[in-house]
Amino acid sequence: MSRLIVVSNRVNPPTGKGDESVGGLAMALAAALREYSGLWFGWSGKTTPEFTGQLAMQRIDGVTVATVDLEEADYDEYYNGYANKTLWPLFHYRADLTAYDRAYGEGYERVNCRFAETLRPLIEPDDMVWIHDYHLIPLARELRKLGVENRIGFFLHIPWPAHQLFTTLPGHRPLVEALFDYDLVGFQTAEFQQAFEEYVISEADGEHVGPHCLKAFGRTLHVGSYPIGMDASDFGKMMKSARAARMRDLMTAATVFRQLIVGVDRLDYSKGLEERFLGFERLLIDNPDLRREVLMLQIAPPSREGVEAYQEIRARLDALSGRINGEFSDIDWAPFRYVNKNYRRDELAGIYCASKVGLVTPLRDGMNLVCKEYVAAQNPEDPGVLVLSRFAGAARQMKEALLVNPNSPEEIAEALKQALAMDKSERIRRWRALFENVQREDVTAWRDAFVADLAGTAEKLKALAS
Incomplete structure (x- = not known):
């Protein structure tokens, strides 16, 4: 079985002592990694005066984790800035709170590039890479630039907004184009998936070329809805x-x-x-x-x-x-x-x-x-x-x-x-x-449905081409 690499902004594996965060993402990802061999990569939550790309590896309650520290500027521009002052409010329909700042966008691109460069040496030829949430939308694009040809999936844990709202984001088209470097993009609900498809068709001259399959920007992308559950x-x-x-x-x-x-x-x-x-x-x-x-x-x-x-x-x-x-x-x-x-x-x-x-x-x-x-x-x-x-x-x-x-x-x-x-x-x-x-519809059903579809994307592309 292929190894699974999970990537998220924060790496926060449960300790097994009952003191996990209220949110369900940590619990869901840890459950996936206990089932499939692999590792969990992301930000340590710590900052450093200068980015070094140095990895910290450890094993926590059966989960192998690899973390990297970010610079203060990265934290301010990428995390507090573009992720939480731009994308989060916009995707939650709060255009009145959405902040647009060129430095935020530059920080977002810079951190995704740094994540890709740090992660690249950890990826083996048969690995599947599963990237999570709005912080890391461009990560597959950066990995492809570094020669990664593995199957890469992306799951969005937050809503995808209506395409008329999404177009208020400066640089909205390049952000969607970056999603076409994935093999599979998953959404929580069919409604969010439909909103994404409407954008691709209306704003990017895209088309459906098969069930849950879109073509745009010269590439083909599988999409689906995968409602996350609890353990x-x-x-x-x-x-x-x-x-x-x-x-x-x-x-x-x-x-x-x-x-x-x-x-x-x-x-x-x-x-x-x-x-x-x-x-x-x-x-x-x-x-x-x-x-x-x-x-x-x-x-x-x-x-x-x-x-x-x-x-x-x-x-x-x-x-x-x-x-x-x-x-x-x-x-x-x-x-x-x-x-x-x-x-x-x-x-x-x-x-x-x-x-x-x-x-x-x-x-x-x-x-x-x-x-x-x-x-x-x-x-x-x-x-x-x-x-x-x-x-x-x-x-x-x-x-x-x-x-x-x-x-x-x-x-x-x-x-x-x-x-x-x-x-x-x-x-x-x-x-x-x-x-x-x-x-x-528990976390196991969510995990297995997404990973199975990601594993099958190559066969689906062959079927479309034949």
């Missing part, structure tokens, strides 16, 4: 841990006479946190009888604190949470807890299990694994209810959730009221359907 089996084991049980018991005791609504999100403007807070506030305004009956817990670990937009949203959320508690609290209770810290995944599992409602309302999201973890954490005999944004990629799979428009506080409030009042039989019916999907 349901591993999460089930985590639910039985002592930490999960302690956190479940703690939250159950804290809400013995109240129903717990929980949200867990990285502190980011794409997650719809302001709108969510306003939706909970509307629930309290419209339903005075519920005020002492519910507690909302929002966990929002800070991220990208060097980016101004993130500093601004944190200030707004601090003010909004204070306003809600100031308006509705009494001397012996408060309706809202807003916490800016990280929790272990096993602790979060316990919190999910103790809650009556999981509130996951991003304004735009590639997939969102929090909603799947919430479902996996529920007690089958008395499950909670998932309230989910229709603009999360997961909404296409999880239709039995209460789907809402996250921009509407009234719609969020109504869904919360419906969830809190839902009888047990309906909760069980909805949960069973959701859990079946979580188990079926």
Whole structure:
């Protein structure tokens, strides 16, 4: 079997001690690398005065990793700049927050070139290379320049925007052209894949030359949708841990006479946190009888604190949470807890299990694994209810959730009221359907589908040529 090389901006393999990040990318990639021999390459998360390209190799919990440090200028221009001030807001439909700076684009190209030069000596003739996310779109182009002829796949974890929006990006055409140096490009949903195809056909004079196959820029590219899942089996084991049980018991005791609504999100403007807070506030305004009956817990670990937009949203959320508690609290209770810290995944599992409602309302999201973890954490005999944004990629799979428009506080409030009042039989019916999907469309299914299609791209090209 061919060796698999995974490449991502950050290399963050799980330690096996239950303290992994809330996000699902690290868990998903580690699961892939334990199944297929190979290594995980990317940035160490550290900076150095001058880029040297020196590799650090180690093996962590069964995963071989190779990391490289970046210069401060690389971090500012490539990571904080083009990746998180240009591509991230644009791809999440926040053109108002998108920053265009020539230095950012130059830093993005420079780091992708440096990654390619550092990675090239590690690639053996039969390896398959699987590159991840918006930070590294041009990496295949740079590897091809260095003579790499291996099969190279790319998976985009975030949304691909509508082509009319994407054309507002200076240099949008070269960025899409770089994707045609891959053999296979994968998206979270068919909707995102279609948006990409529309751009290629409308803006690059491309054409379909076969099922899920596009031709443009003189090259042929396979595309597909691969909804990422979670490791349901591993999460089930985590639910039985002592930490999960302690956190479940703690939250159950804290809400013995109240129903717990929980949200867990990285502190980011794409997650719809302001709108969510306003939706909970509307629930309290419209339903005075519920005020002492519910507690909302929002966990929002800070991220990208060097980016101004993130500093601004944190200030707004601090003010909004204070306003809600100031308006509705009494001397012996408060309706809202807003916490800016990280929790272990096993602790979060316990919190999910103790809650009556999981509130996951991003304004735009590639997939969102929090909603799947919430479902996996529920007690089958008395499950909670998932309230989910229709603009999360997961909404296409999880239709039995209460789907809402996250921009509407009234719609969020109504869904919360419906969830809190839902009888047990309906909760069980909805949960069973959701859990079946979580188990079926798990990380293994995602991994195997993408790797199998990447392995088969050469045969598909031969079939098209014949």
